Amino acid sequence: MSMGRIFGIETEFGITIEGVDKMDVVEESMQLIRCYSQGDFVPLWDYQLENPRKDVRGFEVDELLNDLDEKVHLQQDRQRKIPFKELKSDLIIYNGSRFYNDHTHPEYSTGECTGLFELVAQDKAGERIVNICAERRTKALKAGEVRIYKNNTDFEGHSYGCHENYLMSRQVPFDRIVSGLLPFFATRQIFAGAGKVGEERGAQAPIYQLSQRSEFFEVIASVDTMHKRPLVNTRDEPHADSERWRRLHVIIGDANMSEFVTALKVGTTALVVDLIESDRLPDLRLRDPIAALRNVAKDQTYQWLVEVEGTPNRLMPSVDVQRAFLALAQEDYAGRDDETDWVLRSWEETLDTLEVDPLSLVGTLDWVTKKFLIDSFCEEEGLSWENPDHLFWMQSQDLEYHNVDQTQGLYYLLESQGQFRRLVDDGEVATAMAEPPRGTRAYFRGRSLEKFRDEVKSINWDRIVFGLNGRHESIDLKPMVDSDIARQCNDVLDASESVAQLFDSLKKIDMHAAVALT
């Protein structure tokens, strides 16, 4: 049995072309997406339902913040002759995911999943799809090779995200969400970090950090995602009934190559969301969560101490902060379903190992494995962390760890040797490239497009508009966040031989029969 909560992952990939002097990242990101389709691009994504400026605290900002670099780029972008929809190049894939050009990065957003390992397969499917597009684009280019990296930085201060989404009850007070998440997020990186060579802000010390993203976070809570990033993002875009649901939009995480880490990161966070909804949280408040996040990432002693409020304040190892959440989750959720039990077991064993011998987690955690690779290389080549040229070489190895080309990337070299722990096999990933998760509305989205693609006029996470009898008729996907309604609608879709039959059959389903929230 699966965990049951609806979750998903959105990944912005880094893109470059090796072998050319200059590249236009906006153009290349757009062209890469276009390589998915073999014919003309038909824009279907419905932007009317999106508003990233709306804040859950009850207001809307005039504009989202950008750093100076990006402001210059955006000014130049406005001179482009390409229409907005063409630039975004939004595609919906039969597996229910969204693939598009987001702020000059190819982005793959998985369809909604309720199974943890199903999500891992969907996430890996995104890597494979982007890589296939890169190969096609390389063939189309006169010179150079397109390379795609599933990482979060260019080592020069430009970060891009890997976001997680968790559907949760609207009834939970937002303050409780923030207070519950802060100690968890500041310390989650001890197992969820992807590792990074160097520091991009402040002293720019030649150190190895646990996380790619931690030094880019500056405030506790805000609606922004590109500048002055918050530990807790307040974007109010539930893509579901806003009276009943929130979408917890988590922007603090690294992009993970390790399947185990992806599952553990999402699984533990889903359990913490369960605890928040139940108002069962450890009595823990960090004195300065932002400083804690950065200090944990940079701590070369691996004690990962954070300052916890009290009388007096006390220093606490991050492992113990995580254990406080784990203990409550074990108490409340052990035996609930197979995936929850897997998360609880894996969380406990990982924390135990991190406490006594973190570097033994080679082949399990991204940051540990990357550190092992870098250290081995430095020893072999006699590289020094104090030599700037050597540091660039190490950063080049860091980057190559995230290369999604299975014949090139360092992560994939280890995986091909059987040195990396896997949770899904290649067959499951191949299936996920075309098959949507069966138990959610992602199935309805993907299969609708596959069955009736000529009748689909527009599409979004929560609405599909069809052409029917010369009119545009829409299906609201919001009620389908309820698993029972999703199952009924998916069955109806499978049985329908025409759009007209689909609409007729859907009328027989009580879309408001969702189980009341407790």
Place this chain on the structure above:
Amino acid sequence: MAEWMEFERRTRPGPGGGPDGDDESGPARPKVDRPDTRDLLKRMRRVDPNQARRYRQRTGE
């Protein structure tokens, strides 16, 4: 309408092919704690030392 890329469809593996199956032992370590580094180092030597210096991205979310 665009012609959509068709990927190979495969049958999902049975219960034995999934993550950990019914294993109660928690996250099993990889079989080798310290991988054989010969192939790794050979591959790492082929990585352009200046690759990261050239790699420049725009800020994302």
